[in-house]
Amino acid sequence: MTMPANEKPGADPASGKTRPRDVLEAQVERVQLARRLALGQPSPQEDREFARLLETLNGRIVHLIRVYRLTDMLEDARQASAIAVLRALESYNPRQARFTTHVTWQLRGELQSLRHRVRLDQRRSARSAGITTVQLEALSDDGAKPFEPVDDSALLRTEAGASQAMVLQLMDGLLDELHAPEQERWIIHDQLLDREPRGLTLDYTSEQRRQITRRTYRNCMKVLAEMG
CATH class of the missing domain: 1.10.10 (Arc Repressor Mutant, subunit A)
Known part of the structure; x- marks a missing residue:
């Protein structure tokens, strides 16, 4: 099918504007191209393209942070969101789904995981059992030895589970x-x-x-x- 000369790829014929999903997909392609060109090395161009991708997804990220009631820990929530976007880029297959769908799953998973970690003491079962969450870093205070996992395979199994x-x-x-x-x-x-x-x-x-x-x-x- 021949595209009209005055119609741009990804444009909405009715309005002449680029659809948001097409903007997102195009930005994903730019990030992936920058990553390939970097050959696994740190790349300022890749960092810039990734920052633009986060900016493109900002509305969705802010919405989901509110959905999971994490606005009181915005910095942690944004870090979790950035990790989710990175994982989405690594596992994205355009033949299976649009990136907007794929990244939403990743964002929901990371933010839900963050909420479970930081809200653990607020669960009914935790309150009834008298459970209190502590930071592992605190175990190394007062001259105590730093806490370290001793079984790497157990750690991997725990993370996978x-x-x-x-x-x-x-x-x-x-x-x-x-x-x-x-x-x-x-x-x-x-x-x-x-x-x-x-x-x-x-x-x-x-x-x-x-x-x-x-x-x-x-x-x-x-x-x-x-x-x-």
């Missing part, structure tokens, strides 16, 4: 919004955890499970889009 739990928690929230039946929840959990079908999911064929997974993911994307 925390990341997996965070994904499941986020997905469960979306499934609640969709009022998903219990059997479908099992199917989604099996897929996320890369485990063999069991329990309630054994009554479904492989094709039925694939169809349910695709439909559920599609509906989850719609819920996320509506939530901003």
Whole structure:
């Protein structure tokens, strides 16, 4: 199909303006190009392009910081958001989703994780058990030895488990919004955890499970889009 001479790529024919998503995708491409050209070395150009990407995403980041009620720790929330954007860039596959969808998942995950860490003492279960959060740095005060993990593999397993739990928690929230039946929840959990079908999911064929997974993911994307 031939594009009209006066129409620019990514422009809205009705208004002549570039759509926000196209601006975001274009900025992502600039960051990725700068990273490739840097050949793994520190690059001022890459830093500038990444800063522009954060600026492009600023509205979404601010909105999600408010959603997760982290405005009282704005600096930490913005650092978590920057980490989320970096991870989104590293794992982004344009054939699977738009960057706006992919980065939103990462932002929600990082901000939810931050909220769980800093709000731990405010949970009902923590209050009833008398649990108090302390900073590890405080363990090295008064001449005590610095606290260090002694088992690197255990640390990696712990981080992987925390990341997996965070994904499941986020997905469960979306499934609640969709009022998903219990059997479908099992199917989604099996897929996320890369485990063999069991329990309630054994009554479904492989094709039925694939169809349910695709439909559920599609509906989850719609819920996320509506939530901003």
